[in-house]
Amino acid sequence: GAGVSQSPSNKVTEKGKDVELRCDPISGHTALYWYRQSLGQGLEFLIYFQGNSAPDKSGLPSDRFSAERTGGSVSTLTIQRTQQEDSAVYLCASSLDWAGNEQFFGPGTRLTVL
Amino acid sequence: LAKTTQPISMDSYEGQEVNITCSHNNIATNDYITWYQQFPSQGPRFIIQGYKTKVTNEVASLFIPADRKSSTLSLPRVSLSDTAVYYCLVGDRGTGFQKLVFGTGTRLLVSP
Numbered sequence A: 001g002a003g004v005s006q007s008p009s010n011k012v013t014e015k016g017k018d019v020e021l022r023c024d025p026i027s028g029h030t031a032l033y034w035y036r037q038s039l040g041q042g043l044e045f046l047i048y049f050q051g052n053s054a055p056d057k058s059g060l061p062s063d064r065f066s067a068e069r070t071g072g073s074v075s076t077l078t079i080q081r082t083q084q085e086d087s088a089v090y091l092c093a094s095s096l097d098w099a100g101n102e103q104f105f106g107p108g109t110r111l112t113v114l
Numbered sequence B: 001l002a003k004t005t006q007p008i009s010m011d012s013y014e015g016q017e018v019n020i021t022c023s024h025n026n027i028a029t030n031d032y033i034t035w036y037q038q039f040p041s042q043g044p045r046f047i048i049q050g051y052k053t054k055v056t057n058e059v060a061s062l063f064i065p066a067d068r069k070s071s072t073l074s075l076p077r078v079s080l081s082d083t084a085v086y087y088c089l090v091g092d093r094g095t096g097f098q099k100l101v102f103g104t105g106t107r108l109l110v111s112p
Helices: none
Strands: A005-007 A010-013 A019-024 A031-037 A043-050 A053-056 A065-069 A075-079 A088-095 A109-113 B009-013 B018-023 B031-038 B045-050 B053-056 B061-064 B070-075 B084-092 B106-111
Touching: A005 A088, A010 A019, A019 A088, A019 A109, A031 A075, A043 A065, A043 A075, A075 A088, B009 B018, B018 B084, B018 B106, B031 B061, B045 B053, B045 B061, B045 B070, B070 B084
Parallel strands: A010 A109, B009 B106
Antiparallel strands: A005 A019, A019 A075, A031 A043, A031 A088, A043 A053, A065 A075, A088 A109, B018 B070, B031 B045, B031 B084, B053 B061, B061 B070, B084 B106
């Protein structure tokens, strides 16, 4: 596609529910990244994929967070048993490869946990 | 990744040149300097990247002194649409840029 797309754009859920956030990277980009941004804060790295593998999961806040990428394309970030502190904008980015190239960001998914 | 320090906010007027300086005293030999721009409710957007001296593109210029302990992003003749948060990042292109570490950035407000 023309750019990175994410869905849904907004998600409101109740505490304790599971949510899935989707990212469609730019076609041909082998690297994919997930970040989150809380209100008024900078971006916090969560995880990155090179192809379908995730060499660095160090940013995932807890074991309630997981992510997968299939076919070297679409990625899903899953948050189980959501908590109010999970409320944030979740941003996905992709880059041509892992070698420090420009990352292209999607519009994000705004998650609100009630 | 080398830690960076930027001003929290800056104010300017339309048509002026804006210079945002970033300090990165612990920059390593292999580190590059990258700037991103973020508008409200949008993801960050790459502006410019450099290693030393000066880099210029259609949007901005990046000035890096010989000791590379700081860098300055220069935005010529800003307009209202340049109001955004600007982030300075430093990292090794080969290993450190896989996960971009964003600080709080510099919030630029351009007024008429």
